[in-house]
Amino acid sequence: MSATPDQANPVRAFVAQLWGSVFRHGLPTNDKVAARTALTNFFLHIHPVRVKKSAVRVSYTLCLGGLSFFLFILLTITGLFLMFYYIPSVDSAYQNVKDLQFVAVFGDIIRNMHRWAAHAMVITVWLHMARVFYQGAYKPPREFNWIIGTFLLLITLLLSFSGYLLPWDQLAIWAITVGTNMAKYAPIVGPYTRYLLLGGDQVAQGALIRFYVLHVIALPLIGFLLMVVHFWRVRKDGFTGGL
């Protein structure tokens, strides 16, 4: 990028200025520019500038934490589209989902993706936990990140569970009935917990709106915050690296 042609060509100069204003650096043709790009970019600075080579081997993380996060993003995006159609009322919810599946353009793909990505995320988070355990990556100084991870696992399960009710079909209502019946068994607090969750004694409108609010606002927000802290600590503690 020599200065002369840029000055001679106003279009190139403009493009160069535009690029520079966004990325602050040229293309990462060498280590130094690459490092600076990572340092000055908001989205990239979640990463350290350098990592141990052993830590980026696919065989080390198996991409599982990253995939869990990717699925979370994908679920957020597809979920947003679903929200354009879905009304959390027992009178309309089922029909809305049916319209999504059979009428709305690409509605079926979006819904299918949201569903399968949710199942996949439960699996990848479990596997991520297993890989962290088998590699002893929870040992000092990462004890606390393991705890955050435990809560992330619970949030993931609850997110999936709360979403299960929303289509308001036979599968949904009975799975949630069975699931929330389990809560009843806790001594003293059990029945209250169930009542609180369902907003009543039965899985009905009260339960639908509560699950909806938990599913689209409360749990994703808590999950996202926990992830931010989780990633921050991964970055600060450094990767455990190869064995």
Added chain:
Amino acid sequence: MATVVEGGRDPSGAVTPRPQAPVSGPELANTPLVIRRREDEETVVTFPYLVWREFLAGLAAFVFLMLVSIQINAPLLQRANTSITPNPAKAPWYFVGLQELLERFPPIMAGVAFPSFVIIFMILTPYLDRNPSRRPQDRKVAIVLFTIYLCLAVAFVVIGEFFRGEAFNWDWTLILGHPGLSSPV
């Protein structure tokens, strides 16, 4: 700011020494992305090396999910009806293991004691495991215990999902099909 590039931190917090002879000028452009910083530890710049890999992994996952979503529809049964109880009524698969436990143990154990125990034990894991080594050879007990836990968790889900029929009773026919019928039901 450039100092951060050279002096990274390792997990113990110690600042690693700068490279002895920093490359500069035309050599820099030819520096391979992998630089040996200490005798035993190679590092790479995360951008674009790691970011590129993440992008590829994400793309692969997306393409895979897209293909699955084009092929397989998410389930949608009849509209919810509280007067028709499906038989069996099952929890979502990741909670079916818990349902299976409830079938075998008193509710106070299966519904309350076991799950609480598992969660508390998980949270305490890093503090209970005082073994500093991360090498598998040194962690036989931890690995065996965790593997047993995983196997049990998977087994209960598989049993609940594939071996429990009407009224959540044991039922081979879910996977083997009915005797006398040509294909599994």
